[in-house]
Amino acid sequence: MIKRFIIYLLLFPAVVSAQINTERVMAIGRNALYFEDYVLSIQYFNQVVSAKPYLYEPYFFRALAKINLDDYQGAEVDCSAAIDRNPFVVNAYQIRGLSRIKQNKYDGAIEDYTKALSYDPENVGVWHNLALCKISKNDYTGAEHDLSKLIALSPQYTKAYLMRAEVSLKQKDTIRAMKDYDLALTVDKYDADVWSSRASIKLQQGKYKDAEADYDQATYLNTKNSGNYINRALARFHQNKLQGAMEDYDVALDVDPNNFIGHYNRGLLRAQVGDNNRAIDDFNFVIKMEPDNLLAIFNRGILRSQTGDYRGAIKDYTAVIKQHPNFLAGYYNRAEAKRKIGDIKGADLDEFKVMKAQLDKRFGLDKGKKKTKSDKTRKKSDKDMENYGKIVVADDSEAEQKYKSEYRGKVQDKNVEIRLEPMFALTYYEKSSEIKRDLKYHKYIDDLSNSGAVPKRLLITNMEAPLSEKQAKAHFASIDERTSEIVKHPNDATKRFARSLDFYLVQDFTNSIEDLTQAINCNASFFPAYFNRSLIRWKQLEYEKSEEQNEATEAKSGSNKIDIRVPEYNIVKSDLDKVIQLAPDFVYAYYNRGNVLCALKDYRSAIADYDKAISLDPNFAEAYFNRGLTNIFSGNNKKGISDLSKAGELGIVSAYNVIKRFTEQKQ
Structure with a gap:
């Protein structure tokens, strides 16, 4: 009966909120927050707010849960409530600043971070976010000042060098940017972002071989960033390494199946090597994503014609000509397709249109735009039909988005470190995984599920x-x-x-x-x-x-000595x-x-x-991974790397990153 009463309190907090044990409910809520059960944690914090609205903690931790659920406005309101009740909590300013950034309220975020630094002048995360806010406001002088302070405070913090390089690039100073990328690599050569950032500059400079080498490192250290494969494909394309470029697009699309640039460019390369049917598949995907993409429609028309689908090709060419009545390549290709199906009259009309335009051009009667200098690539936003056969590259705004999204400040974030795969539990729910691993099974547990003793099927998982x-x-x-x-x-x-x-x-x-x-x-x-x-x-x-x-x-003391x-x-x-x-x-x-x-x-x-x-x-992948790390902890790198290799083979992709680190350390 006691437990029934406890549950009554949980289910009907509004009726008896003042009677709940707020310390205990608060502890359960924080526990849920730590284990990333954000929706559940909010329910617990709501009870504490209802029972003791004068406390700052439930507002602050509810804000943390909300910001993880992308409720930035709600997080800002809760942080403000926490600050009203206790204006000396640095983390409240930090989280409110982050929620304001997500709403493009940069001035308010700068006020929050400045206030936070008045209480905690050595907070790396606050300096990081303050600098990024100033970059977003184009205050490059202020950003550079803050980043210099951050580097002096934490010289091993590679993100600061990356941001300072970004400031230099925005001021067209490539030389200074490259110096900061090089400095960052001396600090941490295992940071994939540094390699990819430096590679992007080399790509822009036309140093394709050097860019490819840097992207090699970036992709080795981070196998889940599709952009690095897309960019390495571009570097390889410029060196006429078409097979390597296509392989990169394949991997990029495994990581990000909906990547527009990956499908469009792979379609072009497949067409170049005569893989027409699969090229059509890529352009079909692009057209499904963007039904009005006339460049993709025209490319598909060419491929349909080459595979004998002349009526399909004519349909595509006609869609393009309707929107671009002066696009001569459209008439020329449509005439050829019409002739293939016996429509001689239609073919003659299209060819006459092409011939007339050529005569007008010869005698100076064509008032159309002059052709620009030829290039092998076009921006994604470039819709000029004459560029239908060019490789697509991301617009500048998309390339810069990476820096704008790397704000820090989620206090509950766990340290990014080499760690064991987690423990297994008996539960009902499991996260989906990009890499399919073996289903975990034990007959007794299966029989227990089938017996009806528990309402749902029990799962054995370490991905709760x-x-x-x-x-x-x-x-x-x-x-x-x-x-x-x-x-x-x-x-x-x-x-x-x-x-x-x-x-x-x-x-x-x-x-x-x-x-x-x-x-x-x-x-x-x-x-x-x-x-x-x-x-x-x-x-x-x-x-x-x-x-x-x-x-x-x-x-600020004892942070590296945790009592076990x-x-x-x-x-x-x-x-x-x-x-x-x-x-x-x-x-x-x-x-x-x-x-x-x-x-x-x-x-x-x-x-x-x-x-x-x-x-x-x-085939127990997690056991191989953990045994590999444990062997390395024991000083046996050779055995450890062998186990990690097996773990990677069985689906734990992060094993390859660890292998690289410890292989190089051994050398």
Whole structure:
């Protein structure tokens, strides 16, 4: 009955808001925020705001959740409310500044960042955003001043060199920009953005071979940036490396299947090498994206004619001529297609139009525009029909967009670092992945799902998905339903387990662990309860570590020394020990225990657990990845790189980045 009352409070906060335990609800909300369950976290923060509207924290953290959901106006309002209640919180100015940037309110953002720096003059993220705001306002002198301060404050921060190079480029000073790109590479040669930025300048300068070499590095370090492949294709095209260029377009379109430039240019190159049917497929895609793209329609017409589809070709040529009645290539090609289908009269009329125009030109009667200097490329916005056969390059505004989008300031962002693949959980929801990996399966878990003991199919995954608002409401309601069932069947372990999953999914870890403990008391051999309890305790430790890290950073001391609580990690490990004892074929317990042992720096034992996991499942990509990193942590780079290579082969693309870093370090 106590738990039923707790759920009543959660479901009807407006009625009894003053009676809720705001500290506990706030903690659950922050927990949900940390694990990127933004919609759910807002529901918890709403309860705290309703109960204690004078506190700044629920407004601030609700703003963080909203900004991650792209509700920039709502985030700004919440940050303002937080600042009204406590004007000394630097992060509130930082997040409000970011939300204002997203609404193009640069003056307001500059005010926020200036105020934040008055409280925290060494905040790298604030200096970064302040400089970008000034670049957006074309205040290059102010931006350069801020960036020089940022570089003096943090000389290892490569983004500052990139931004200062951007300022130089906007002032047409390519030499200074190149110096900053070179400086950035001396600081961090593993930053893909630096390589691609320097390559883009070399591309503009016509240094195609050098640009290709820089894009080689950029694509190696970041395999998910389609723009780098598109640009390397352009560098290769200018060197007549058509096969290499097409390969780059293939990869770019694997990464970004809707890339306009990739499809258009690949269509042109396929046409050049006689791959006409697949070239038509590319132009069909472009025309589906842009039905009025006459250059693509004309190119498709040429290809249709070459493949014998003369009526289709005539239809395309006619669409172009209707909009451009003086486009002679249209009449010439249509005449040829008409003659192929026996329309001699129509062909003669089109040829007469071409001949008349040529005579007018010869005798100076053609008042049309003069042809400009020939080039092999055209801007995407260039709609001149005479340029139908030219390779497309991005407009300048699109090329610059990369810098405008790289604002920083999401306080909950995790450090970008080399880290183990995450723990596996039993849950109902999984993120979709670009790379399809093997479905994780265990017969006992499958039988448990099929038994009806849980309302949805259980998944074994380490890519958990956050709840939607609808799903969150459903699980709050489910908790109440499960409570009624537990009252009737207090000794049923599976009913306790089912409710623990609901609590877990709404980020109420305390009640979830309590249910799992009760499930174990009901049935000591029910290993899924031990498995999920170990996972939740692990997550609690990870969250606590993150909070300590933030506090240490704010205090400017001890930020690199995080206290690992050995006894608490051993409690996590003991639950996994029990799972392995009860279900020695449950491969995910060995994998998770390996992660725990890595946290305890017991690398030898961790490797033994990953060995066992791989022996049970030879295609366990995550186990190869983590064993590879653990071998490297132990000083065995050769074995580590071999495992990482296997992990990459099995679908963990980031393994290749790690391989490059540690291969070069070894050399």
